[in-house]
Amino acid sequence: MEIKKTSLNKLHQNNNAKFVEFAGYEMPIQYSKGIIEEHKFTRSHSGIFDVSHMGQLFIYGDESLTEELEKIFPLDLKNLKQNCSKYSFLMNEDAGIYDDLIITKIKEGYLIILNAACKDKDFEILSNLLGSKFKMNLDNNRSLIAIQGPKSVEILNSVINGVDQLNFMTGNWFDSDNQRLFVTRSGYTGEDGFEISISNEKAEKFVENLIGKGAQLIGLGARDTLRLEAGLCLYGHELDINKTPVEANLRWAISKSRLSNGGFIGSKKIMNQMQDGAKQIRVGIKPEGRLIAREKTKIFNDTDKQIGEITSGTFGPSVNGPIAMGYVDKEFSKVDTKILLEVRGKKHPASVCGLPFYKKNYVKGVN
Amino acid sequence: MTEVKFSKEHEWITLEGDVATIGITKHATEMLGDIVFAELPEKGSNVEKDGTAGVVESTKAASDVYTPVSGEVVDTNQSIVDDPAKINEDPEGGAWFFKLKIKDTSELDTLMNKEEYDKFAKETSS
Numbered sequence: 351m352e353i354k355k356t357s358l359n360k361l362h363q364n365n366n367a368k369f370v371e372f373a374g375y376e377m378p379i380q381y382s383k384g385i386i387e388e389h390k391f392t393r394s395h396s397g398i399f400d401v402s403h404m405g406q407l408f409i410y411g412d413e414s415l416t417e418e419l420e421k422i423f424p425l426d427l428k429n430l431k432q433n434c435s436k437y438s439f440l441m442n443e444d445a446g447i448y449d450d451l452i453i454t455k456i457k458e459g460y461l462i463i464l465n466a467a468c469k470d471k472d473f474e475i476l477s478n479l480l481g482s483k484f485k486m487n488l489d490n491n492r493s494l495i496a497i498q499g500p501k502s503v504e505i506l507n508s509v510i511n512g513v514d515q516l517n518f519m520t521g522n523w524f525d526s527d528n529q530r531l532f533v534t535r536s537g538y539t540g541e542d543g544f545e546i547s548i549s550n551e552k553a554e555k556f557v558e559n560l561i562g563k564g565a566q567l568i569g570l571g572a573r574d575t576l577r578l579e580a581g582l583c584l585y586g587h588e589l590d591i592n593k594t595p596v597e598a599n600l601r602w603a604i605s606k607s608r609l610s611n612g613g614f615i616g617s618k619k620i621m622n623q624m625q626d627g628a629k630q631i632r633v634g635i636k637p638e639g640r641l642i643a644r645e646k647t648k649i650f651n652d653t654d655k656q657i658g659e660i661t662s663g664t665f666g667p668s669v670n671g672p673i674a675m676g677y678v679d680k681e682f683s684k685v686d687t688k689i690l691l692e693v694r695g696k697k698h699p700a701s702v703c704g705l706p707f708y709k710k711n712y713v714k715g716v717n
Numbered sequence: 718m719t720e721v722k723f724s725k726e727h728e729w730i731t732l733e734g735d736v737a738t739i740g741i742t743k744h745a746t747e748m749l750g751d752i753v754f755a756e757l758p759e760k761g762s763n764v765e766k767d768g769t770a771g772v773v774e775s776t777k778a779a780s781d782v783y784t785p786v787s788g789e790v791v792d793t794n795q796s797i798v799d800d801p802a803k804i805n806e807d808p809e810g811g812a813w814f815f816k817l818k819i820k821d822t823s824e825l826d827t828l829m830n831k832e833e834y835d836k837f838a839k840e841t842s843s
Contacts, residue, residue, distance in 0.1 A: 384750050385750055385775075386751040387751075575776055640801070642754050642774050644778075
């Protein structure tokens with residue numbers, strides 16, 4: 351199959367991007383400055399991320415759509431205010447995760463942002479569940495641009511006036527350059543920032559404008575180190591069809607009001623696990639010294655019994671040391687538990703730690 | 718000191734008497750990106766030509782470091798273990814990896830000179 355390109359591909363090339371294939375797309379892993387510089391620039395200034403490979407699914411409908419979606423997602427959508435967003439999951443009956451997503455209630459219905467590798471399957475699953483009653487559009491004509499970091503609000507507000515009035519996890523339509531943009535205050539770096547849904551034709555000029563105001567392009571490499579420092583899950587690593595939200599330590603994302611009566615896909619399993627606990631649970635892991643424990647690294651206790659596996663591991667540029675996340679048996683999930691990581695045939699000391707590794711800087715109280 | 722030679726695995730090597738100094742090339746560091754971890758062979762151990770003699774890791778991935786010749790490890794550069802970013806800064810100078818006492822200098826004959834290596838690096842990276 352031919353590799354897909356986003357509307358910013360030429361701009362990436364002009365900025366000396368190194369490309370990788372990701373979910374069928376040619377995406378920039380880094381630019382000339384490298385992952386560590388890009389990571390630090392995002393934390394201190396403002397980084398621009400092309401996330402156009404992700405799915406933008408618009409579902410159109412009224413209260414009856416809300417009712418149908420509550421049968422799918424573990425969310426209190428009836429009481430979700432218009433223009434507010436929630437992090438959630440598409441699950442199977444065993445609460446295995448097909449995808450993790452952000453769902454926003456908009457005037458016309460809902461906008462769901464899906465992972466690139468999962469979006470086509472998600473569309474199929476949701477189409478089957480919802481039937482033909484509601485119009486669904488997995489919009490390929492729109493790009494998705496994230497701008498993240500402390501200077502982002504000032505830079506973006508000078509292009510789209512009024513975005514500074516958004517709170518974290520809210521969004522709205524804005525008019526700019528003769529078109530409607532949907533902007534949410536959200537992101538996946540742990541920093542304050544925004545995601546902008548914009549038509550493909552206007553995306554390149556829009557990003558060039560942001561660069562002109564001091565923001566810089568950041569690749570997927572730094573996006574990964576940033577999200578890992580922020581303790582955020584990446585589908586295909588921390589999350590997959592064999593993991594449940596309870597095991598992934600994401601029970602905070604399940605609306606409390608939905609737990610008493612269930613009635614969403616996977617609710618039985620989730621309610622059972624909430625009561626009895628899960629066998630394994632996702633934790634943060636801090637290797638001693640400079641050792642990096644990558645995905646699939648086996649985790650042992652001090653009597654040589656395997657108790658888990660790493661799902662993501664790298665060097666955290668802002669914490670200036672190695673960091674990881676993984677799953678361990680419940681009895682080893684307490685913070686400060688000593689564990690061993692098998693890297694290149696040798697066992698190295700590490701400990702279970704709290705998440706995130708780097709404090710989040712979300713903006714919640716602007717209005 | 719002899720001229721610098723290069724291996725297809727992107728190591729450089731210089732020889733002074735029967736002691737060789739080995740590191741990774743600038744081209745290798747550019748391909749790897751920011752290096753954040755280095756592991757070196759143990760002093761006193763013996764390494765075999767083309768065998769693994771260390772590891773470097775970038776933010777993205779781990780890569781083995783091979784030795785272009787056989788010998789006994791007589792010294793290692795602890796400063797790159799303590800501060801792996803030095804490897805990106807000065808790969809073909811201060812950020813050498815290890816020194817070997819070698820037995821067979823003819824093992825260097827199969828290695829490339831600078832001109833040959835630059836051509837090889839250009840061809841293999843495009």
